[in-house]
Amino acid sequence: MHRTAQDIYDSFVEFARTFGAFQLFFLRLLRHSPSMLTSRFGVVVGQVYNAGALSLVIVMVCGLFVGAVLALQAYSNMSRFNAEDWTGVAAALALLKELGPVMTAILFAGRAGTALTSEIGLMKATDQLSAMEMMAVNPVRRVVVPRFLGGVIAMPLLAAVFSAVGLFGAHLVGVELFQVDVGSFWQQIQLMVEPADVREGIYKSIVFGIAASLIAVWEGYNTVPTAEGVGRATTRTVVITAITVLVFDFMITAVLI
């Protein structure tokens, strides 16, 4: 009995320690970010390419199909009320406010986040980070910060591409397949979607970008430096990002709605 209480206490303290270290790590990244953006912009650009440009294909393909399936579902439900014109509105609002940012963040964690974690983790496992410290190069500044910034910059752009391509997918299904009138399809969208809805999606994608990138580099930087450790850290990145993004999504929606 005494042992169990002690174990629970220990794991709680350990949790608090990890959480605190995570926050301090975030602050460290933020402190180095401005100088990195101004003096070593080229390095950041390379990371925007890795996190953003290389994720484009998966984001666009998924966006197209998510938009298409939304229109499919919306059409089959709306047609019960003879409100087929609303197909576009249902798809557009769902894409802009929820699915665009959330799906992109989860795809981002799978495509770019895992790459970041395993890259940094492998650098740690092969003592490259320690070698940098030996040469008086700060590995957080040189390795972690550009990758973090690359993700933060890329994510909102990816989410916008996802929503835009998704709308195109919805157009294909709604207008081309089900013959909803193209004019009323887009007019209803323009009538019903408020600038605040677009803003909500942008805010979300910024927050998710910070969360997903931060979790990915944190897991990489704190990898147990073994082959198994790198694998485990990569898995944790995806799991933790997915949970964090969905919880944050709920909270942001509750505040903004």
Next chain:
Amino acid sequence: MRQTRSVEIGTGLFVLLGMSALFFLTTQTTGGDDFEADSVFVVEARFENIGSLRERAPVTMSGVTIGRVTGVNFDPLTLEAVVEFVIDARYDQIPEDTDASILTSGILGSQYVGLQAGGSDIYLEDGSEILFTQSAIVLENLIGKFLVNAGSKDEE
């Protein structure tokens, strides 16, 4: 060097694509304000009941959107709703005795202001007030009346 160049091109294309997607979303999906501040005039109308009319609701004449509601206020003295809306300056020949009614698009659609032309030679201008108005039809009241009527028929 080759490597850096292609990375830079790829990044540039990616950022351009992202920006144009953002631009598309902000301009094409939202109604935006197609009525700019310098080419409109403000008109006011008082209603007993505006139903669920909101800001940004369209103002139409013969079914064409010619303006937008910019403000909905309550006048504590006359106990009426004051609806303020802008009309595109191109339409400067709307008779002064035009009447405004609050209509609903479809049976459950959103509400809008419909203008019905009058016959006066004097036209609406900035700051005019539309005197002839018709309130929104509130579905609950309508159902209430219908039920009362149905009830009284049963008694006969």
